[in-house]
Amino acid sequence: MGGIWVVGEVDASGALTKLSAEAATAARALGEAGHLDVTGLIVAAEPDRAAASLATFLPVVLAVRAPEAMDCPAAAVVAARVAALAGAAEQPPAWFVLGASPDGRDLAGVLSALLEIGVLVGATGLAWGDAADGVPAGPRVEMQPFGGRLLTTSGFTGDRGIILLRPNMVAAEPLAAPGRVEERSVEAVTDPPAVRVVERVAAEAAGPSIEEARVIVSGGRGVGGPEGFAGLRELAGLLGGAVGATRAAVDAGWIDYATQIGQTGKTVKPAIYLAFGVSGAIQHKVGMQTAETIVAVNRDPDAPIGEFADLFLIADLATVVPALIAALRARTG
Amino acid sequence: MRIVVLLKPVPDPGEERLGADGRLDRSVSPVINGNDEYVLEAALKLVEAGGGEITLLSMAPAGVTDPIRKALAMGATRAVLVSDPALAGACTWTTVQVLAAALRTLEFDLVVAGIDTSDGGGGVVAAGIATLLELPYLSNARRIEPFEGGVRVERLSPAGHDLLEASLPAIVSGTQLLGEPRYPSLRGIMGARSKEIAVRTLADIGLADRPVGGAHATTAMLDARPPASRGSTRVVRDLEPAAAAAAIVDFLVERRAL
Numbered sequence A: 001m002g003g004i005w006v007v008g009e010v011d012a013s014g015a016l017t018k019l020s021a022e023a024a025t026a027a028r029a030l031g032e033a034g035h036l037d038v039t040g041l042i043v044a045a046e047p048d049r050a051a052a053s054l055a056t057f058l059p060v061v062l063a064v065r066a067p068e069a070m071d072c073p074a075a076a077v078v079a080a081r082v083a084a085l086a087g088a089a090e091q092p093p094a095w096f097v098l099g100a101s102p103d104g105r106d107l108a109g110v111l112s113a114l115l116e117i118g119v120l121v122g123a124t125g126l127a128w129g130d131a132a133d134g135v136p137a138g139p140r141v142e143m144q145p146f147g148g149r150l151l152t153t154s155g156f157t158g159d160r161g162i163i164l165l166r167p168n169m170v171a172a173e174p175l176a177a178p179g180r181v182e183e184r185s186v187e188a189v190t191d192p193p194a195v196r197v198v199e200r201v202a203a204e205a206a207g208p209s210i211e212e213a214r215v216i217v218s219g220g221r222g223v224g225g226p227e228g229f230a231g232l233r234e235l236a237g238l239l240g241g242a243v244g245a246t247r248a249a250v251d252a253g254w255i256d257y258a259t260q261i262g263q264t265g266k267t268v269k270p271a272i273y274l275a276f277g278v279s280g281a282i283q284h285k286v287g288m289q290t291a292e293t294i295v296a297v298n299r300d301p302d303a304p305i306g307e308f309a310d311l312f313l314i315a316d317l318a319t320v321v322p323a324l325i326a327a328l329r330a331r332t333g
Numbered sequence B: 001m002r003i004v005v006l007l008k009p010v011p012d013p014g015e016e017r018l019g020a021d022g023r024l025d026r027s028v029s030p031v032i033n034g035n036d037e038y039v040l041e042a043a044l045k046l047v048e049a050g051g052g053e054i055t056l057l058s059m060a061p062a063g064v065t066d067p068i069r070k071a072l073a074m075g076a077t078r079a080v081l082v083s084d085p086a087l088a089g090a091c092t093w094t095t096v097q098v099l100a101a102a103l104r105t106l107e108f109d110l111v112v113a114g115i116d117t118s119d120g121g122g123g124v125v126a127a128g129i130a131t132l133l134e135l136p137y138l139s140n141a142r143r144i145e146p147f148e149g150g151v152r153v154e155r156l157s158p159a160g161h162d163l164l165e166a167s168l169p170a171i172v173s174g175t176q177l178l179g180e181p182r183y184p185s186l187r188g189i190m191g192a193r194s195k196e197i198a199v200r201t202l203a204d205i206g207l208a209d210r211p212v213g214g215a216h217a218t219t220a221m222l223d224a225r226p227p228a229s230r231g232s233t234r235v236v237r238d239l240e241p242a243a244a245a246a247a248i249v250d251f252l253v254e255r256r257a258l
């Protein structure tokens, strides 16, 4: 039977993403349980640095130089090389474990069509399962659909498939001794995509990613304006977390869309979710209700968030935020 | 521009439930998938500015047409609904093949899709379709504009955004940043009644003998259960700011978060 392939993602600086390290760690555990080899792949214009990082998590990493990745969106370029490698491999891959980042999703879509295989999206956990219910032995993928109102376990009906792992579901753990990197060169199975990257624009200081944060300090319309988010940023700094927001705050232009949590924003699962001036509308709730601990500060005793928060403080955030900053400062000395 | 909007009817978020067959019950309060409404709005603006027409393309059970009517009332020209009993329980790979086959029967310059769906989709369908149809794929758009006979897209990136260009025909997936969708006008609602929703079966789009649909699903749900309950809410009120802050700190300490 074929093994497990982890396709690592390379960020703008050439480094391996944190989510890729998590995917590698999850795939390694899956490989041990299913007695399968796990191989890493890096396809990039300059793959060396990311390949070396991925090899700290996996025994073998294939590094493929793809100069066209400079001028095209990554997914189609990467998928075309990965499909070529899969076609040429002595032991073709059975399972792919990818990170569910925007590029990872694009990659999964392209790979799925090139290899004609299924995809399970939004994995929150991975295990190996024996044949059961007409489904052969293979990965069992835990998901939390319906905004976390349901827990499901799914599998593949055939002997191949792609799994997209959500950020922050496993802690990345390096191998005791790093694996080896092998350079490969392979022709892409398709022409480079007819999409040109004309310019890459960096926004002014993007904050830490909310999907990876252990603590999220989130603000809604009740925060009152962009100044209000300055206080939340300070709180997030003291708690080692990131700032999140509702769509109302984003629509008002107080904060960037990248921080929006909910149905048409990001889905997060932090240890602590502190919500200030957030009503808890269903479209927000579906993005955060699986947080381990939810603390809400709202002056309306009937705000829906009071129905699912663990601690619900009925108070004016304008006075609570400064007091909380002072209390946390006093603790850290 | 002739634009096709890939529009998925989904259960209203928060109302989703499994039917007796263990599959998502698609008849429960169907609405337009949130992200698809944003790209529909972007398509309407492109056509208003530069002329053209909008065809909606959906794969959904035959009875689930309210969201399609709403999109027609917002201003789309016509709709194609691929509906076939064999599609119940379809997986992502089937959805990709079906929508790609249906697109082969349509004439278009641009296809727009939502960045993902609220009923469990993972934002992979549009990339798959682009691959099967060998079309340029521009994802995560926050802005879509015509450009010298092609299309130019600002794509959200982890660092900011990338400016992408491609010739037409092309496929673009878009986000909420494209702008707030309009409400259908009364005139739009009246007009939508006479607009066509052409229903197509798998045979109609040339997939009768292909291994697609529920019987050929590549994935299977083996178990579904409710998550552990959150426990009861501790409510705190009428505290001075310092005491309120202390209550939060104590709670975080109790939860071993500090």
Ligand SMILES: Cc1cc2nc3c(=O)[nH]c(=O)nc-3n(C[C@H](O)[C@H](O)[C@H](O)COP(=O)(O)OP(=O)(O)OC[C@H]3O[C@@H](n4cnc5c(N)ncnc54)[C@H](O)[C@@H]3O)c2cc1C
Pocket (backbone or CB within 6 Å): A219, A220, A221, A222, A223, A245, A246, A247, A248, A249, A260, A261, A262, A263, A264, A265, A266, A276, A277, A278, A279, A280, A281, A282, A283, A284, A287, A297, A298, A299, A300, A303, A315, A316, A317, A318, B034, B035
């Ligand atoms: C298709 C679609 C997709 C959507 N996607 C998302 C999404 O991804 N994410 C999202 O968040 N929303 C989304 N929404 C919007 C959602 O329906 C709500 O409108 C939004 O979440 C409300 O944001 P809010 O809680 O900040 O604002 P509000 O609902 O206005 O709540 C503000 C809260 O602040 C409290 N407050 C005010 N002042 C104070 C104060 N001084 N001290 C303490 N409390 C105070 C108020 O009591 C109130 O509860 C979507 C909607 C649609 C239709």
Ligand SMILES: Nc1ncnc2c1ncn2[C@@H]1O[C@H](COP(=O)(O)O)[C@@H](O)[C@H]1O
Pocket (backbone or CB within 6 Å): B006, B007, B008, B009, B033, B035, B036, B057, B058, B059, B060, B095, B099, B112, B113, B114, B115, B116, B117, B120, B121, B122, B123, B124, B125, B126
């Ligand atoms: N059944 C469907 N009918 C029409 N469009 C769909 C369907 N499924 C997915 N799409 C389109 O593909 C996008 C991404 O879907 P998904 O990959 O399922 O998250 C959606 O926002 C739609 O635009």
